[in-house]
Amino acid sequence: MYYKSVEETAKDLGMPQSQVLKYIYEGRIKAIFDGEQFIVNTGQFDSYFNQLERIKEEIEIWRNTPIPEDMDVKDED
Template identity: 75%
Template sequence: MYKTLEETAIDLGMPEEQVLRYIYEGRIRSVFDGEQMLINSSQFSTYFDQLERIKEEIEIWRNTPVPEDIDVKDED
């Protein structure tokens, strides 16, 4: 499904200028139809999958209890 520059920026949660810069750098593929840039949203599926996985890993890390205090001799 193709989306406009504005819709893509909202979906990715970044400013339109940054999305446009990524298009010019070749990091985001797009098509110009004579009036506007159209971006195929399926190219971001891996990005969103990785983002969800990272969020889950951060949540697991936050819920991991702090280990008991190891007996470290203070040399002061």
């Protein structure tokens, strides 16, 4: 297990520290209070980051897929 501070976690997730703290208080992010600060187990984000990478790859594939030629559609007007 690897632990990070709220500041590091916020930076990794791309959100403000206040949002990370809010999620900790709501129980949406699991954290431990070590007597001075909250520390966050980063293992809980593994699937999130894996899904994010997969989505980025799928978007890149979609962007690089050429647009098919137009079918010969007759105008009825």
